[in-house]
Amino acid sequence: MSGTAAELLKHLDEQGVQYCYVTFVDIHGASKTKCVPLSHFDAMVRGSELFTVGALDGMGLVGPHFDECAAVPDLASAIILPWDRRYCWFAADLHFRGEPYPNCSRVILKRARERAARAGFRFNLGIEPEFYIYRRTAEGLAPLQPKRFGGVTPAYDLHQMSQAQPLLEQLAGYVDQLGWGLYSFDQEGGHGQFEIDFGYADALTTADRLTFFRFMVKVVAEQHGAIATFMPKPFSDDFRSGAHYNMSLAELEGGANVFDARAGGPGQLGARYDLQTTDFCLQFVGGLLKHADALCAITCPTYNSYKGLVARGDMPDMSWAPVLRAYGRNNRSAMLRLPMNRACIENRTPDMSTNFYLAAAFSLHAGLEGIDLASDPGAPLNDNLYLEPAGRNAVQRLPRTLLEAVDALDDSEFARTVLGEAFVSLFVAQKRREWDASFYAVSAAEREKFLEFV
Known part of the structure; x- marks a missing residue:
C-alpha cells in the first residue's frame, strides 16, 4: 500500500470501521457496490473487486465472454457512514484491462476536468437537491x-417544516x-418536498457527495418509516424535484472565480448586455445554450422528467421549471439564470434523477467550447418567459419529451467527441x-378516457 492508503487504513481501524463499500454508478447514476471487510483493504485499494458491468443497463461489455471491470476506490472520497460507523463508503472509478473504463461516468467527468485543467481552470459546482418524502397509508402515498397544507403551495411554511423537523434535523x-x-x-413547494443546501466544491467532489446524499436520504427516510423519492415529478399537480447546477470556473493558480466581475468590472459582453459579469461567464453561457437540447437528455434523463419541464400543466399555478433555451439576469423562468447573490451560472433544467457525473461533464465541455469560440449568447431575457414576452417566438423551446432530447444527443457530433462515441451510442440506445x-404502455386511466371517446 502507499503511505496514504496505510494512513487511511489506520484511521478507519481507529474509528471502528469494519467494512468498506466500494461504489460506482451505472448509466442512470444508481449506486452499485460490493462490501469489503477492512481486513481486505489493501487488495480493495488495488482494484480487487470485479464487476460484470454487461449485466447492467447501458454500461457496455455485454456478453459472458467479456472480462470484468475492476472498481478502484478514490481514497479521498472516503465517508464513514454517520448513522453506522462500522461502514465506510468510497466512490470508485471502473477500470477495464488495467485502464480507466471509458463508459464509467466518473471517468468521463475526470476527463472533462483534465480538459479544464489544461485551460487553466478548476470547475466548481454546487447542486440544490430537492426530494419528496412520503408515508404509505391505506389510501396510498x-x-x-400528517397535517397537509391547505393552501396552494406549502413553500417555506413554518408549520409544515416543524412537522418534518425530526427527520430533517x-x-x-x-x-x-x-x-x-x-x-x-x-419545506419546498410540493407537499412533502424538501431541500437541503450545502456548500459548493470542485465538480468531482460535489458529484460524489450528491451520489452519497441520495443514499443517505433514503436510509434516513426508512428509519422514520417513510419513503424518499428522487422521481422528478411524482404527481402531476405538484412541483418537480430539481437539482439546479450552480457552476463557476476558478483559476488553477490563485483560485480566483473568473465569472466574478466585482474586481475588474464587467467584460465587453457584460457591458453590451448591461450585466455585471465577465466575458468568461457569458461565453460559457453561450456554449451551454448551443448544446442545450443534447445536454437536456442527460440532465433530464427519464420519461417522467419531461412531465416537469412544463410552464404549468396540471399545477394550480406556474411550475417554476424552465421551458425555453434562454438565459436571464436572476430569471427563474429561463433555462440559465445569473443569480444576483453569487458569481455563477445556474442551470435550472437538471432534476434529481440525473447522473451527477455525466451532467457535470457535459456541462463543462459545452461551457469550455463556448469560451474557446468566444461565444456571444445574445441579449438576456429578463421577463417572465411564461407570459409571451417580446422576442419569445425567436427562442427555441427545450425538448418536450425524452425522445426529442435523446434524438438531439444522438445527432450531436460534439457529444460524441467529448463523451465518447461508444458511450453516447449506449446511452441513446438505453x-x-x-x-x-x-x-407504448396503455394505462387504465387512458383506457377509461378513450374507450368510448368517439
Missing part, C-alpha cells in the same frame, strides 16, 4: 407531514457532521428503450 446534522458546509434546509417501454 401521503406527504411526510437528522439529515441536516449528518450533512453538517460530514463537513459539507450546511447552510439551510426548508434511453430509447425506456421511451418505448413508457410510451
